[in-house]
Structures are given as C-alpha cells and as structure tokens.
Amino acid sequence: MAKQKNKSKSDTAGGLVFVGSLMIGIGLGIYYNNTAVGTMIGLGIGFILFGLIKTFMKD
Numbered sequence: 356m357a358k359q360k361n362k363s364k365s366d367t368a369g370g371l372v373f374v375g376s377l378m379i380g381i382g383l384g385i386y387y388n389n390t391a392v393g394t395m396i397g398l399g400i401g402f403i404l405f406g407l408i409k410t411f412m413k414d
Contacts (some may be wrong), residue, residue, distance in 0.1 A: 365412040370406040378400035 377397040384393015 365409050369408040370414060372408060373401035373405045376404060 359381065375396070380393045380395075380397015380400065381390060382393070383396070384390040
C-alpha cells in the first residue's frame with residue numbers, strides 16, 4: 356500500500372478558504388450576470404487568502 360502524506364492544518368484551512376472564495380465569486384458573478392468575471396475575482400481572492408493562510412498559520 357502507498358503511504359499517504361498527512362496534510363497540514365494550513366493546507367486544509369487554505370483549501371477550504373480557496374474553494375469558499377471561488378464559490379462566492381461564482382455566485383456574485385451569476386447574480387450580476389457575468390459569471391466569468393466573478394470566477395476570476397473569486398480565484399484571485401482565493402489564491403491571495405490561501406497564500407496568507409500558508410504564511411501566517413503555524414502547523
């Protein structure tokens with residue numbers, strides 16, 4: 356069997372924040388009838404927040 360790498364708390368939290376911000380961006384894009392822009396904004400905010408969480412969160 357292959358060994359699984361344990362994910363750190365910052366990876367888990369960052370992933371959840373990333374997906375959450377992406378969903379919020381898509382939702383706002385649908386609401387304002389411009390899904391592509393909402394998706395790009397959600398991705399940008401998600402990457403920034405993921406990076407901040409990885410930087411500042413202790414494992």
